[in-house]
Amino acid sequence: MNINDICSSCENKLKPKVLQSAAGYYIGTFCSEHGPYARWSGDYYRSIQETQTALETLNFTLHSYLEDKLNQTPLQNYTVVSGLSILTGKRNAMLIPLTLGQIERYDSTSDFSLISLLNSDQREFMRCGITPKEWDDKVESIISH
Numbered sequence: 001m002n003i004n005d006i007c008s009s010c011e012n013k014l015k016p017k018v019l020q021s022a023a024g025y026y027i028g029t030f031c032s033e034h035g036p037y038a039r040w041s042g043d044y045y046r047s048i049q050e051t052q053t054a055l056e057t058l059n060f061t062l063h064s065y066l067e068d069k070l071n072q073t074p075l076q077n078y079t080v081v082s083g084l085s086i087l088t089g090k091r092n093a094m095l096i097p098l099t100l101g102q103i104e105r106y107d108s109t110s111d112f113s114l115i116s117l118l119n120s121d122q123r124e125f126m127r128c129g130i131t132p133k134e135w136d137d138k139v140e141s142i143i144s145h
Helices: 048-057 064-074 102-108 122-128 132-143
Strands: 017-021 022-033 035-039 081-086 091-096
Touching: 017 048, 022 048, 035 064, 048 102, 064 081, 064 091, 081 102, 081 122, 091 122, 122 132
Parallel strands: none
Antiparallel strands: 017 022, 022 035, 081 091
């Protein structure tokens, strides 16, 4: 992902990475001089590996901070898509590797060749607004009962 934060205090360039807080692991940026800078993922994860995979595949729900940043400075060939989860009713946003024009073409014509460019989690999100984390949490709640 070719997007970074710039620390407003020292102007260091900050790359996204796996970070940890009391709530769990998340994707964010950290300044070596000033500490945690911004949370990029909307969800917290249970493990470093799960979080690293989400970062490497760009398959994570966007925190409102990153969603706003990407809407101001879009990435080439990616679009921030938001949707209402039919599972939880929560508004989610995900970075989808399609241009806005491709998404509009799919919406107006159901051009299924575009959907083949997405992985299963991205397709699920495009259809019903459900994130991988929401599915994992739902399955875990069913198993634990």
